[in-house]
Amino acid sequence: MLSRRLLVSLIGSAPCRAFSNTRLAMVSRSDLAISRSSDEQEVVQAATELIDNGKWHLCHDGVGLERPFVFKTFKATWAFMNEVAEECKRQQHHPEWANIFNRTEIRWTTHNPKGMSTKDAHMARFCDEAAQRHGEQYPKPAEGKTEGGTADEARDCCGHTHA
Numbered sequence: 001m002l003s004r005r006l007l008v009s010l011i012g013s014a015p016c017r018a019f020s021n022t023r024l025a026m027v028s029r030s031d032l033a034i035s036r037s038s039d040e041q042e043v044v045q046a047a048t049e050l051i052d053n054g055k056w057h058l059c060h061d062g063v064g065l066e067r068p069f070v071f072k073t074f075k076a077t078w079a080f081m082n083e084v085a086e087e088c089k090r091q092q093h094h095p096e097w098a099n100i101f102n103r104t105e106i107r108w109t110t111h112n113p114k115g116m117s118t119k120d121a122h123m124a125r126f127c128d129e130a131a132q133r134h135g136e137q138y139p140k141p142a143e144g145k146t147e148g149g150t151a152d153e154a155r156d157c158c159g160h161t162h163a
């Protein structure tokens with residue numbers, strides 16, 4: 001079995017794209033920096049599902065999981081973020097995230113004890129499910145448009161309604 005690191009050097013491109021698009025990728029214990037708070041096997045199993053069978057990719061030497069979410073409108077994006085924020089309150093666990101219009105980049109990593117934890121896996125799964133409820137557009141080929149449609153189509157950017 002090719003290791004993740006070897007596969008990256010063979011393909012010669014960014015790890016994220018390379019792994020999300022190939023069935024050769026397999027997450028193994030050595031790819032992950034697991035938080036001392038968590039059961040190792042549980043984290044490896046969850047990361048395998050989220051990465052190899054899902055859309056997440058590893059960041060910063062395996063301390064976290066990240067992926068972009070794209071929606072049709074800013075309103076849908078904000079509603080998705082609110083739903084995630086409610087779960088953060090329940091779990092006492094918080095994302096590193098950024099939002100521009102209809103796109104939100106989310107990273108799940110545990111700050112203390114540092115590394116990937118079962119809470120990160122839980123929150124990543126929760127995000128996948130919440131994104132479905134809010135009409136996630138990703139992955140969608142952009143043909144002369146921004147991902148998820150143009151601002152003009154969305155009609156709710158910054159509260160402005162187009163004539």
Ligand SMILES: C[C@H](O)[C@H](O)[C@H]1CNC2=NC(N)=NC(=O)C2=N1
Pocket residue numbers: 092093094095109110111112113
């Ligand atoms: C006391 C409180 O539960 C902790 O500070 C929580 C808050 N949210 C957190 N979120 C994340 N991502 N990592 C943490 O270590 C963390 N710690």
